[in-house]
Amino acid sequence: MCRHLPSARLVAYLHDSPRIIASASKLTLSPKDFTSISEGMSGERAEEWVRELVKRGHGSPLEHSLFVFEVVCSRACSHQLVRHRHASFSQLSQRYSDKYLRGMIKKACELTGIPYAEDYGAFLRVLGSLSASSPGFHDLLDVVAEAFIVPPRVVEAEDKGFLEALLRGVESYYRAVASGISFEDARYLLPQAVKTRLLVSMNARELLEVFIPLRTCSRAQWEVRNVAWQMLMELRRVAPELFKYAGPRCVLQDARVRAAPCTLDEYLSGSCTPTVERCPELVPRDRIAECIRNALRGAGCGHGDLEPGS
Structure with missing residues (x-):
């Protein structure tokens, strides 16, 4: 799949x-x-x-x-x-739904062993833990693929830096939302690879x-x-x-x-x-x-x- x-x-x-x-x-x-x-x-x-x-x-x-x-x-x-x-x-509206991003957070929770919690601060902690654990390319791809389309050439090259850049976009997004910025404004921080x-x-x-x-x-x-x-x-x-x-x-x-x-x-x-x-x-x-x-x-x-x- x-x-x-x-x-x-x-x-x-x-x-x-x-x-x-x-x-x-x-x-x-x-x-x-x-x-x-x-x-x-x-x-x-x-x-x-x-x-x-x-x-x-x-x-x-x-x-x-x-x-x-x-x-x-x-x-x-x-x-x-x-x-x-x-x-x-x-x-699907990015103003009202972060469905795919939340799916990615849940997958990151599985990889890091951190229980999922409906809290933007918790989302940021999970993303920080994921980065700190330095997972291999395919483990990271399994997480990122919940929320992003990844070009085949990136997968063939096992370009981990590309996946990490996508994660930084999600981290910036949830950091903005956690600070009170609306979904419709925070979405400007998301990469175009995000799923819809x-x-x-x-x-x-x-x-x-x-x-x-x-x-x-x-x-x-x-x-x-x-x-x-x-x-x-x-x-x-x-x-x-x-x-x-x-x-x-x-x-x-x-x-x-x-x-x-x-x-x-x-x-x-x-x-x-x-x-x-x-x-x-x-x-x-x-x-x-x-x-x-x-x-x-x-x-x-x-x-x-x-x-x-x-």
Whole structure:
């Protein structure tokens, strides 16, 4: 369990989205009403309509859908998520909750053997004792991961100084709160790595045409890329007809210029070769599949958990 990494899980979605989207698409051409179209729309036909939507870039029917995720990530990452305008967000407030920080204090109590007490002075004593005991990197990571997202490169390098800097931020925060400074002012002392929780709602158009292409790309920042790949794997599980074509921008770009769109699995397996000379990030055609694999490789706690086709 990699608690120092972000997580994303699908918590709700509009069931039968592929059929609804396919029926909405056919409605633009048919004299029949939606109910008649929908009742006559088989799974196979729905998949054909979706494939045509992806190929032609006819995105408006994709908006007749909704997918809701719970995301736990850093504040640095959440700032990137909320830039997506065609989405809805509800986020844990730092003005009213120090949930993750208290979780870290409880974990520090376990390591130091000090009983947990609901008192800011006690929190500071626990943090002082933790620093004085000079725990090893992995013991310290186990504590810090309760409240912070830690970059994989920091973990690979076992950079204890990085973790200690995060702890100093928490100590400064609780020292300020203990002195009477409000939560909303004390939070200015916290590092951007501090965890937050969001509920994120998007429709299939935002996911297929904007969020997933941009954020699963190997050029995306590592944490938001991690979140995006987790979201994509969740989507493929519940609506494969829609999201088997989803992937980085090179996948979307290639789908628009070929006779029939390829799935992400087909690109990764090599059974489908990109037709575009270069992707939007200027990666040449013969390196696109490997670039996608590299993006996926850095996207999980053991990227096999996120492997397409699994």
